[in-house]
Amino acid sequence: MTELGQRLKETRESQKLSLEDLQRITKIQKRYLVGIEEGNYSVMPGKFYVRAFIKQYAEAVNLNPEELFEEYKSEIPTTTNEQLPDQLSRVRSKRQISARGSKILEMVPVLLVSLFIVGGLFTAWWLFQKYDVAQTPEETELATREESEYQETDKIPPDETAVDTNEGTNDEAPEEDTEQVEEVTEEDKVDQAPAYxxxxxxxxxxxxxxxxxxxxxxxxxxxxxxxxxxxxxxxxxxxxxxxxxxxxxxxxxxxxxxxxxxxxxxxxxxxxxxxxxxxxxxxxxxxxxxxxxxxxxxxxxxxxx
Known part of the structure; x- marks a missing residue:
């Protein structure tokens, strides 16, 4: 039994607490409490839990865990986190981040904006091409049908002004549809933007x-x-x-x-x-x-x- 385990056990017994009582207070399994008192830390689920369980044990019997850690530090195994370099166990400030990493992070917003702009231009070009290709066959078919009707009936073609008026009316609807598609596309871009x-x-x-x-x-x-x-x-x-x-x-x-x-x-x-x-x-x-x-x-x- 270690000196730390002996002190914890004596303190527990002086307060008339059994291991079952301590298990109920700390929520730590009895076999781990026995391991702490006997100094048998190999029964713990990992070294990381040793300090945590000792701290809970000490607080349950009204001892200062920090003073125990300092007084018996030679008996308590160190954790992986304590073996890490100081700069990895603490948050690094902006000045500790390498200059190369900072430059890359500064370029991220610029790259994101550029991608959105390129995506918007490509979408507009694709919609324009789709609209132009969709309208051309209809206009060609309309002209061919009108010419055939004029040849069969030998009638004078109707006034071009009327035809232009109808064509103008037909052209307005697709433009409205195109504007609606573009508006939906912009909304989708906003929805897809990352929250952070x-x-x-x-x-x-x-x-x-x-x-x-x-x-x-x-x-x-x-x-x-x-x-x-x-x-x-x-x-x-x-x-x-x-x-x-x-x-x-x-x-x-x-x-x-x-x-x-x-x-x-x-x-x-x-x-x-x-x-x-x-x-x-x-x-x-x-x-x-x-x-x-x-x-x-x-x-x-x-x-x-």
Whole structure:
């Protein structure tokens, strides 16, 4: 038994709490609580959960977890996140992003606008060609039929002014239809415009950094699948914690980070955890089956009005 485990056990027993009582308070399985007291961390589902379970145990028996972590840090295994370079565990500021990456991101809006313009010109040209091809055979057939009727009846052709008037009337309807088609096309373009831009800045191992732009809000919905569970740690670049706890069996949480510029998500079990940014599903940079624990950093640049 480790010194940390001995201290936790003595504190629990001094408060007349059994392991079953502690399991009911912390929602941690009894075998994990025994593992903490005996210092047998191999029974844990992963190193990431060791600090989380010790923290919950300490709080349940009214001990300060941060003081315990500092006093017994030699006994507590480090997590993968702590072994990452400091620049990957914290949100990088705009000045830390490489100049090459910044230039590419600055070109994205220009490329999108150019694509919309080219698409609009192509649509207009296609509609014009379709209208011209559709009208030419009708005009040719009309002229041929009128000429044949004049030859058979030997009648004087009707006044050209009347023919021109009719032709003018026939030509107006297709123009209105064309305008309606163009209006619908423009509306479709507006509907298809993305609500925001989320671009990958860099990734290393199980950690990835994204940049959220072209929106004035930043909300995240976190949900756990039925029967699943995960450890979730959310904080900003200053270390301020928004959430540090377990989520289980269909539980959902909604966060509004509109006033934050940098947010870090440490997801203990991505197989059971879904994220949605501004209502749109987020796809993990690595398939959850290949990397269960992942760290996601999002840099938020709100739209300037």
């Amino acid at each position: 831009t989320l671009s990958l800045v860099e990734s290393s191992g199980s950690a990835a950094t994204y940049k959220l732009e072209n929106t004035d809000k930043f909300t995240v919905d976190v949900s756990v699948s039925s029967g699943g569970e995960t450890w979730l740690d959310i904080k900003n670049q200053l270390g301020n914690s928004f959430y540090y706890d377990m989520m289980r069996d269909g539980q959902t949480q909604t966060f509004d980070f509109t006033n934050e510029s940098q947010v870090i998500f440490n997801v203990g079990r991505t197989l059971d955890t879904s994220l949605a940014i501004n209502g749109e599903p987020f796809k993990y940079p690595i398939e959850p089956k290949d990397e269960v624990k992942q760290s996601i950093t999002i840099l938020f640049t709100p739209t300037q009005e």
